[in-house]
Amino acid sequence: xxxxxxxxxxxxxxxxxxxxxxxxxxxxxxxxxxxxxxxxxxxxxxxxxxxxxxxxxxxxxxxxxxxxxxxxxxxxxxxxxxxxxxxxxxxxxxxxxxxxxxxxxxxxxxxxxxxxxxxxxxxxxxxxxxxxxxxxxxxxxxxxxxxxxxxxxxxxxxxxxxxxxxxxxxxxxxxxxxxxxxxxxxxxxxxxxxxxxxxxxxxxxxxxxxxxxxxxxxxxxxxxxxxxxxxxxxxxxxxxxxxxxxxxxxxxxxxxxxxxxxxxxxxxxxxxxxxxxxxxxxxxxxxxxxxxxxxxxxxxxxxxxxxxxxxxxxxxxxxxxxxxxxxxxxxxxxxxxxxxxxxxxxxxxxxxxx
Numbered sequence: 001x002x003x004x005x006x007x008x009x010x011x012x013x014x015x016x017x018x019x020x021x022x023x024x025x026x027x028x029x030x031x032x033x034x035x036x037x038x039x040x041x042x043x044x045x046x047x048x049x050x051x052x053x054x055x056x057x058x059x060x061x062x063x064x065x066x067x068x069x070x071x072x073x074x075x076x077x078x079x080x081x082x083x084x085x086x087x088x089x090x091x092x093x094x095x096x097x098x099x100x101x102x103x104x105x106x107x108x109x110x111x112x113x114x115x116x117x118x119x120x121x122x123x124x125x126x127x128x129x130x131x132x133x134x135x136x137x138x139x140x141x142x143x144x145x146x147x148x149x150x151x152x153x154x155x156x157x158x159x160x161x162x163x164x165x166x167x168x169x170x171x172x173x174x175x176x177x178x179x180x181x182x183x184x185x186x187x188x189x190x191x192x193x194x195x196x197x198x199x200x201x202x203x204x205x206x207x208x209x210x211x212x213x214x215x216x217x218x219x220x221x222x223x224x225x226x227x228x229x230x231x232x233x234x235x236x237x238x239x240x241x242x243x244x245x246x247x248x249x250x251x252x253x254x255x256x257x258x259x260x261x262x263x264x265x266x267x268x269x270x271x272x273x274x275x276x277x278x279x280x281x282x283x284x285x286x287x288x289x290x291x292x293x294x295x296x297x298x299x300x301x302x303x304x305x306x307x308x309x310x311x312x313x314x315x316x317x318x319x320x321x322x323x324x325x326x327x328x329x330x331x332x333x334x335x336x337x338x339x340x341x342x343x344x345x346x347x348x349x350x351x352x353x354x
Contacts, residue, residue: 026255028062031248032089034080036240037195038069040216041279041297042150042272047093050268058263063256070094076194078102084245085140092142093242095150096132100177103139105336106132107328109147110236112182113320114348116313118276121149121237127343131336132241142243145264148272150213151280153179153235156226156303157209158202164232164312173198173210178324179235183211185323186234186316199225211235214283215297223287223301231284232308232316237276242268325352 035047051065070080070092077098084092100107109128115121125147133144155161159170168187174180180190191207195216201207202225210222211234217223242264249257286295288305329337329352337352345351 026059026062026259027253028059029064029248029252029256029260031063031065031091033065033067033091033093034073034075034084034089035067035069035093036077036095037216038072040150040219042148042216042240043069046148046268046272046275050264051091054267055260055263058267059259063260071196081136081140081142081243084142084243087245087247089245090248091145091242091244093146093240095175096147096239096241097175097177097179097236103135104328104332105135105340106241107177108332108336108340108344108352109241110239111178111320111324111328112153112234112236113232113316113324114344114350115237116233118149118152118237118273118280120348121239121276122273123347124344125149125239127347128340131339131343134339135336136241136243137246140243141246143246143249144241144243145261146242146269148240148242148269149237149276150240151215151237151276151283152231152233153211153213153238154217154232155209155211155228155230155234156202156217156222157228157230158205158226159208159228160304161209161228161230162306163230163309164315167209170208171206173201173207174235175211175238178328179211181324181327182234182316182319185319195220198222202226213238213280214287215279216283218283218286218295218297218301223303226303228306229284229287229303230306230308232312234316321350325350328352329354 033051035043037043052067056063077094080092080094081099096106096109115124129147136142136144164186170188171191172183172188173191173193174183183190198210199221285291286297287301287303289300289302290305334354337354341351
């Protein structure tokens with residue numbers, strides 16, 4: 001018994017000593033971080049606590065981070081990686097779809113109806129992450145640290161729709177890219193509009209419907225200006241990509257690089273994915289006042305929940321394969337289309353053709 005006790009104690013000491021030695025060797029860094037939307041759950045519950053507390057504490061105070069968000073800085077989401085490329089700040093995070101005009105291959109991360117559940121969405125993101133890293137290196141002189149989702153992107157309407165066919169002729173806001181193409185293929189008039197402008201546009205009747213994450217919509221009051229929630233993930237998962245300037249990355253010593261990459265993966269990226277299913281269901285519960293568990297984020301709304309039929313799912317998948325995927329491939333460099341086919345395509349059983 002004494003031998004086992006001594007062995008366990010020795011092992012524990014060795015593990016602590018090894019971690020402490022690695023930390024002691026690390027030079028550390030002072031970093032500036034510009035995150036995603038400040039008012040949404042992703043930033044409040046994950047980004048802000050990770051970068052301002054979890055990471056610095058895990059480093060023993062050797063890594064210090066100044067935290068802000070692009071909307072607090074008065075920036076548009078599409079500007080984040082462009083400004084990161086100019087080394088104005090060290091690390092930036094925004095919705096990948098916001099940057100597709102600069103990098104169409106990034107759309108391959110989150111094409112509508114490609115992943116209908118968080119498990120598949122994560123598998124797609126992790127399979128495509130090395131391709132994103134290559135793209136960001138070339139386009140933005142940056143290295144990808146993490147890819148995380150918002151809750152499933154679903155449809156909010158101030159019209160009484162009963163299914164996918166009823167959005168034909170309606171003006172529907174999307175974040176752009178393939179999501180807009182999916183809506184157009186379904187017969188809607190896709191409107192690109194900033195997230196912050198949507199509640200007012202819905203209230204005034206400028207648009208009929210809009211797509212966003214379930215919990216994001218609740219946090220931003222969309223249930224107060226809509227009538228119906230249609231929970232088909234027609235906008236994908238609005239993945240947010242966190243990237244660090246290559247200039248900053250290369251200035252870090254190897255121990256700090258390894259520490260940063262490992263800690264981001266284990267204590268930021270993994271927990272966000274683990275929460276994706278619960279956050280999606282919580283969003284629905286908070287928006288409609290139905291479902292279990294009950295809303296934990298405040299007073300629930302009373303949106304009418306329209307169930308997604310198998311026929312609508314089949315129609316949506318056909319729009320993906322016949323319209324959306326070929327369109328994306330047609331405007332994307334052939335080398336990236338081939339890499340998508342070798343990674344995501346093999347995972348989901350689809351082939352994109354130029």
